[in-house]
């Protein structure tokens with residue numbers, strides 16, 4: 001098979017926002033306890049932060065981390081997680097049917113973010129709580145001092161304000177699984193009021209309203225329209241979530257599914273801009289893709305989602321990612337990059353153990369899952385200007401199965417190009433990076449890329465991820481089964497790059 005790509009230095013989509021390369025830490029399973037935080041672990045520092053995990057986080061290079069949930073936040077009392085640890089209550093967490101010990105909370109998270117070199121993104125509880133609680137948490141976090149709550153933070157040992165800039169107004173409020181789920185009208189009102197109060201305290205913050213939990217929600221479309229009608233003046237972002245699946249055991253459809261993320265993004269943009277148009281407003285609401293990943297094995301089956309007996313930090317959502325998951329995941333990275341003009345923030349859900357690129361054994365080692373590598377590629381080489389790509393590639397037809405509740409939803413996807421590609425030009429080192437996914441399962445793809453407007457490009461580095469066994473995984477005992485290897489045979493003459501991409505492969509080519 002053969003494909004052609006044309007790129008021009010002057011034809012750009014947008015600069016990637018650093019927040020496009022975010023991730024997510026929720027009080028869920030072993031993400032916090034036994035993941036980022038494990039006092040007594042051989043690598044833990046005096047604060048209980050696992051240094052082996054921190055090292056992998058630094059290598060993965062996320063920029064912003066969303067916290068504390070997720071479904072968890074909709075029942076969370078933030079006061080439970082601050083102050084002397086011995087006074088903190090143990091509580092039932094109804095999101096994940098576990099017991100929350102509260103030995104890790106907001107201040108510990110801020111310290112951990114500093115250690116990891118990432119920006120914190122906080123979510124407020126608009127499920128069991130509301131605007132009043134949101135403004136109290138903001139005052140605790142961001143107000144310098146001289147009020148009850150800011151002085152409480154100082155008394156707890158954090159003299160300086162945390163200055164959290166990015167806040168999520170609740171989580172997945174359209175979902176019946178959410179504690180105190182709401183109609184779009186109810187949520188829109190509450191989100192607008194919470195936003196007003198929060199911005200009166202700190203006008204420098206940026207706010208994301210909850211959009212749809214997935215493209216297949218029955219309320220998708222009307223939800224965004226109603227929520228933004230209430231909150232348009234008060235927020236900067238609307239969120240969207242996607243978990244790609246291969247329930248149907250149909251690899252071709254699975255690898256095509258990131259194209260539905262493209263559609264989802266473009267549809268949300270259209271709705272947000274329609275709300276702006278009704279107001280004759282030049283303001284553009286940006287998108288916060290604050291949960292995205294592959295997730296299905298531990299999603300619908302109860303034993304993967306919850307464990308009986310209200311355990312602390314149960315082993316739930318511990319999805320083991322294989323080679324083909326990494327390919328679909330890479331496709332999602334390309335979808336995000338190619339929408340850098342409107343997706344200004346995105347969070348890989350999640351970071352450690354629960355549907356995560358990093359796995360740990362409690363008391364034992366930490367290792368990289370297959371999806372670690374495409375994320376690392378995107379966050380390391382995706383900084384800069386995303387260029388428009390004109391792609392000519394053979395295509396295929398497929399149907400993607402995306403269940404909703406007990407119903408079977410099938411989405412035909414037509415003319416899926418075997419080649420999915422994104423190109424980013426980094427101005428600092430003047431490097432051009434080509435991210436390319438070959439979705440053909442049995443044929444290599446000869447790609448000819450015309451890269452216009454760059455003088456004297458040479459191949460700086462090229463690597464690929466592939467394996468004859470699409471089911472191959474990384475484990476504690478074989479942590480390097482799937483890892484990038486050099487991509488040989490990249491040729492360049494003048495402005496033309498030629499390369500042969502292996503079947504079912506993720507490829508990164510750096511020119512400079």
Ligand code: AHR
Nearest residue numbers: 069070071072171172349
């Ligand atoms: O990331 C896991 C869960 O998926 C989150 O808690 C929730 O927001 C979503 O449904």
